[in-house]
Amino acid sequence: MANIFTGKVFLLVTGASRGIGKQIVQTFGALLEGKSHVLLLSRNSELLKKSVDDMPEGVVASYKSIDFSQTSTRELKDVLLDSMKNEKPESFERAIVVHCAAMANFTQLTNEMTDLDEWHKSFNLNMFSPAVLNGIFMDVFKNQATNKYVVNISSYWGLKPDVYVGSYCAAKAAKDMFFKVFALENPDVQVLNYLPGFVGTDMFHDVLKVSKNEELKKKISQMVADKSFVTPEQTVQYLVEVLKKQEYKSGNMKTSVADPWSSVDSCGNGDAGNSDLSEASSSAATVQKSFEDSFVDSSATASEDLQKLPDSEQYLARLQSRLKAIQGGTSKRDLINSLSEAKEDCIARLITAGQNLETAEERELAANPVIRHIAPHLQALTANELVHLLKADVLQKVVDEQNNQSENEDTESKSTDSQPDIQNQDCNGL
């Protein structure tokens, strides 16, 4: 059955000298039929040449040393056209481009990223060059006869923020979005954003060597000890299956392995680019069926992780005593007593004054709505209004007393209060 690798194929792989890119060349190369072309790009020509030498017979392979952090449109175009070796683009049944080259700096905090040249290099390599190369590739293979496929190698760091990798996270996120837009604009091209998982490559081991993120280093050391990371062979084998079966919607993201950032078995399907959820797995990795992309650290919300401030008990006791004081006079017993007094008063009035429930004073002071409306200053207060005002006065007195009391308490406990704030700030740091 025909698939992405059958027929005469043109395959371009960036970052082909090492790691995942090198494995893609090997695995894809072995599936290609004769007369297919392979073009390998990265900086290290010695390693690229080795990969070219390993290509199966019949496949026309070439390589070019190129630094994507400081290349130009002209150079990228020339490299691609030269590799065609006078073949017409339309002679290829399929054209595949795999954007894999990347590099991260694991040592800088965002506030330290003030060198514009470094920003340019990072974005040139991780975002701009793939975008430009992709456009050139599409232009060369613009004919209708050639089926076109784009594979963008994504990263969790393009989905989830992490310390010390700010420029890499930003560039990877931008690159993912670029290819999603590209997919929308080019429905005739199959676009896959592929998340390879935590793969045991140079990049993976570099984290251990140079990263300043101690938490991440601990996690990776554990993965190395458990051998729970994915090998390049495993992740590329899964990628091959996805591509062969076309098990994705163009522009979607696909991953084969567990979210290395979370040990929680959560299956949140955050948008993250309309993620397709993987069914396949690697034998070495602890496999989840999806990744969490909620941008919320679920572990931080776990109740066992919530630490009590040292003054929690005192604070609660103070609140309780204030509540008790405010509740004074409104207990159930007080309410029943006052109701029973009102009831006796009412009965007495019924007996002595017949049907009239209002007291003589109340009747005398009853508000005349007309006078009240036209001359409110001439209308005396009714008995009910007086009662309300009295109540408000008493309440104000109680509140004032409480405020005075709590002010005194605050002054006494000032030294105890300032300490936990400082400790709390420390807890929220790195």
Ligand SMILES: NC(=O)c1ccc[n+]([C@@H]2O[C@H](COP(=O)([O-])OP(=O)(O)OC[C@H]3O[C@@H](n4cnc5c(N)ncnc54)[C@H](OP(=O)(O)O)[C@@H]3O)[C@@H](O)[C@H]2O)c1
């Ligand atoms: N390893 C992981 O756990 C992991 C996880 C998620 C995503 N990824 C993604 O997978 C892809 C490959 O990563 P990897 O783990 O295989 O990394 P790697 O082993 O460090 O390989 C990086 C590749 O990029 C090339 N490269 C680096 N800087 C370059 C430049 N300035 N110009 C041209 N080529 C350059 C390197 O070749 P030269 O040195 O010869 O130039 C090499 O071939 C990356 O896109 C990465 O984001 C990896």
